[in-house]
Amino acid sequence: MIDDVRSFRDCLGQFASGVTVVTVGGAQGVHGSTVSAFTSVSLQPPLVLVVLDRRSRLCRRIDGQPFGINVLAASQRDLALHFAGAATGGSGSGPIGWDTTDDTPRLSGATAFLSCQPWALYDGGDHLVVLGRVCSFATLGADPLVYHRGSFHELATPPPPSAWQGSFDCPADGMWALDMTSA
Numbered sequence: 444m445i446d447d448v449r450s451f452r453d454c455l456g457q458f459a460s461g462v463t464v465v466t467v468g469g470a471q472g473v474h475g476s477t478v479s480a481f482t483s484v485s486l487q488p489p490l491v492l493v494v495l496d497r498r499s500r501l502c503r504r505i506d507g508q509p510f511g512i513n514v515l516a517a518s519q520r521d522l523a524l525h526f527a528g529a530a531t532g533g534s535g536s537g538p539i540g541w542d543t544t545d546d547t548p549r550l551s552g553a554t555a556f557l558s559c560q561p562w563a564l565y566d567g568g569d570h571l572v573v574l575g576r577v578c579s580f581a582t583l584g585a586d587p588l589v590y591h592r593g594s595f596h597e598l599a600t601p602p603p604p605s606a607w608q609g610s611f612d613c614p615a616d617g618m619w620a621l622d623m624t625s626a
Contacts, residue, residue, distance in 0.1 A: 459591040462519075464526045465493050466511040466548035467504050473541070473548045476501040477527035479590045480570075481512060489577040490562060494570045502571050507561055510575060511547035514555035516585035517597040522550065523588060545579065554585040
């Protein structure tokens with residue numbers, strides 16, 4: 444049993460992740476929350492997941508609602524703090540820019556955006572695991588904002604064309620197999 448929640452959280456913080464703002468619209472207006480627990484799940488069907496703190500207003504509003512996942516660009520640190528509830532006096536750099544081309548609330552300048560329909564909700568203890576089916580997406584190609592050890596970072600070097608390139612698991616290189624005939 445894990446007795447020290449802070450130590451457990453610090454251990455989990457060793458895993459670097461991107462930073463997203465999950466947004467919902469509707470009659471109550473637009474609401475968003477900064478979320479670092481986001482990942483892809485499936486290509487067919489296109490599924491992604493986010494994990495939300497059950498105490499958050501977003502968690503209460505997302506059930507049955509279309510939602511957006513805004514992958515923040517490195518230049519959007521102030522937006523991450525704003526949607527995390529930090530007292531930044533707004534977004535820190537002026538009014539929040541919204542792109543109104545999608546039905547779900549989309550932040551201007553996000554390096555990627557996914558518009559999702561709810562697929563399933565799962566119990567995640569003090570969090571809620573939200574699976575969404577991606578209806579549309581867009582990418583800007585900007586460097587992402589990175590979260591590691593409780594603070595924001597930017598990438599130090601440009602990424603290679605593909606993280607898998609040259610590895611045994613690279614789908615572009617086809618299936619690999621061990622040659623057992625020479626043993």
